[in-house]
Amino acid sequence: MVQQFIENSANKGGARLILISSISIILLLIFIFWQQQFSLIVALALIVAGLGIFTGWAKLSEPRYLLQLDDKGVHYYHRKGSWLLPWSSFLYSGVPEFNNNDLAFIGFKVTHYDQFLQHLPLRLAVRIMTEQRTLYLDAVRQNCASGQCGLDSLSEVDNFVTSQQVYNGIKAAFAWRMQRLANSTGFELLIAINVAKDDAVTLCKTINAARLRQL
Numbered sequence: 001m002v003q004q005f006i007e008n009s010a011n012k013g014g015a016r017l018i019l020i021s022s023i024s025i026i027l028l029l030i031f032i033f034w035q036q037q038f039s040l041i042v043a044l045a046l047i048v049a050g051l052g053i054f055t056g057w058a059k060l061s062e063p064r065y066l067l068q069l070d071d072k073g074v075h076y077y078h079r080k081g082s083w084l085l086p087w088s089s090f091l092y093s094g095v096p097e098f099n100n101n102d103l104a105f106i107g108f109k110v111t112h113y114d115q116f117l118q119h120l121p122l123r124l125a126v127r128i129m130t131e132q133r134t135l136y137l138d139a140v141r142q143n144c145a146s147g148q149c150g151l152d153s154l155s156e157v158d159n160f161v162t163s164q165q166v167y168n169g170i171k172a173a174f175a176w177r178m179q180r181l182a183n184s185t186g187f188e189l190l191i192a193i194n195v196a197k198d199d200a201v202t203l204c205k206t207i208n209a210a211r212l213r214q215l
Contacts (some may be wrong), residue, residue: 001214006203021052026046066193068205074108076191081124085156085189089115089215093207094201096185098139102197105135106188106204110178114164116189117171125174132190136177139184201212 028046032038063077072091073086089112096107110116129136160167160175167175178188193200 001071001210002067004069004206004210005065006206007071008063008066015056017056018053019056019151021049021056024052054056066191067207069207071214074207075119078127080126080127081121083116083124085110085119086112086115087166089212090189090211092211093204094187095197095204096187096190098135098185103135103185103190105190105192106200106207107185107191108189109182109186110188113162113175113178113188116166117162117175118165120174122170125170129174129177131192135190136181140180 025046027047027102028042032042034212056069062079063082065077068077073084073089076083076085091109091111093108094107096103096105100117158168158172160172162175181190182188193203
């Protein structure tokens, strides 16, 4: 299979933003030196330019590619690590819905937890759970008519058992999270994206077509 790379939109524009913000700071400093005055507006402009540099640096720290498709499966790249989802471990990819609204994610219908969990980096698992915490809390509470069972569902579980292995700690928490997300969104594994819905649907079709060819 020829490798396919999906670029990360979060990585784009970082260098340009840093350049524009840096030039703005230089011009502002020249203005302050020339006019011998420092107003509130100038101070705010310096703060905005500084934030621009910080944002641009954050963009540059993002991986160049979001996904890689190859013989092994789907690789997801994050600044905290990467995971691999083998072709045989999921049925399809799609755009998830929640409360009748499309989410800014693409999802994977995972059927073989072990093939995924065994090689999931713990640091990345923690980061994903943190970044998607709001969505997860809403998904759990959606299935709670009384408003109390959602809190019960969030209680810690010591382990997660599959037909092949017993998982503890972070991986157990992540596996339980996968199941609960599937109950509300239809997908166990979600990846945040920043593209239009049509582009997200096209991406999912590309992944599904690659899976069918590979299997």
